[in-house]
């Protein structure tokens with residue numbers, strides 16, 4: 001058996017991401033003890049049934065007081081409230097991290113509450129699915145996926161190296177980025193695709209001439225891919241939109257301009273313009289496939305609700 005990387009890990013929030021991390025910790029023996037905390041009694045009970053931790057509490061402060069690593073996995077809009085709740089109970093030298101999809105806002109919400117005697121290192125695993133809750137997590141979610149850390153200036157190198165080792169133990173490749181840059185990159189590669197998916201599925205649902213049963217019956221695989229994204233958790237995506245507002249609006253403005261260009265090419269039957277664009281975008285897809293980044297997260301175990309061994 002390998003030596004655990006941490007003595008005690010506290011998981012605040014035990015949905016898709018928190019429970020996937022919990023399963024990995026147990027599976028790979030990365031901590032001696034795991035304390036699970038979440039707001040609702042019902043989710044906590046389910047986490048206990050799934051044996052995701054060693055101790056369970058609805059008090060985030062109680063969960064963190066002995067923790068060497070605290071991982072906050074809640075919707076980004078709740079980050080500030082969690083930081084305020086745990087601040088007074090954190091152990092000196094503890095590493096506090098998060099997994100939120102936006103970084104500048106999470107830092108702005110959490111940092112003012114956290115004491116100087118802890119190492120706050122924000123993070124974001126670029127891995128997930130459209131499912132949520134403790135049953136949705138699975139071992140392998142983070143394998144061969146990127147995890148981006150957005151450390152603050154003067155972050156302790158040893159603490160950062162320890163957090164890197166943790167994500168690497170989960171199979172991730174770890175990168176570092178400035179929070180503002182992270183938010184712009186993620187706005188185009190993750191947030192916009194979800195917004196477009198919510199929009200197109202909403203548009204199809206609003207059409208008078210095409211019925212819902214037409215949509216369900218004849219949906220081609222392209223539309224079905226959009227419905228998968230548009231089935232993602234409404235709270236999580238509301239929070240992402242509200243907490244990465246500037247970058248998302250900037251990318252949406254660019255997107256709308258480019259869409260108008262495409263619309264014009266179709267209106268004027270400009271086949272060359274259409275062909276050129278479609279050729280350029282196909283090359284991007286091929287680069288992604290060549291880089292081995294085309295596969296969805298492995299499906300095995302996605303609904304494996306068996307208690308963790």
Ligand SMILES: NC(=O)C1=CN([C@@H]2O[C@H](COP(=O)(O)OP(=O)(O)OC[C@H]3O[C@@H](n4cnc5c(N)ncnc54)[C@H](O)[C@@H]3O)[C@@H](O)[C@H]2O)C=CC1
Nearest residue numbers: 013014015016017039073074076078100101128129132133
């Ligand atoms: N779902 C995905 O594909 C990915 C999500 N993320 C980020 O990870 C975070 C968690 O997302 P999921 O695990 O998917 O969500 P989820 O909805 O599956 O789980 C959220 C958890 O947070 C708890 N929670 C909500 N508000 C809380 C509060 N105020 N205090 C304490 N606990 C609270 C819920 O009870 C639940 O346990 C979000 O910030 C999201 O942006 C990051 C990468 C991928």
Ligand SMILES: O=C(O)C(=O)Cc1ccc(O)cc1
Nearest residue numbers: 101125126127128129130190
């Ligand atoms: O399900 C998908 O395709 C995703 O894109 C999952 C995802 C959602 C949010 C993130 O911040 C990172 C990954």
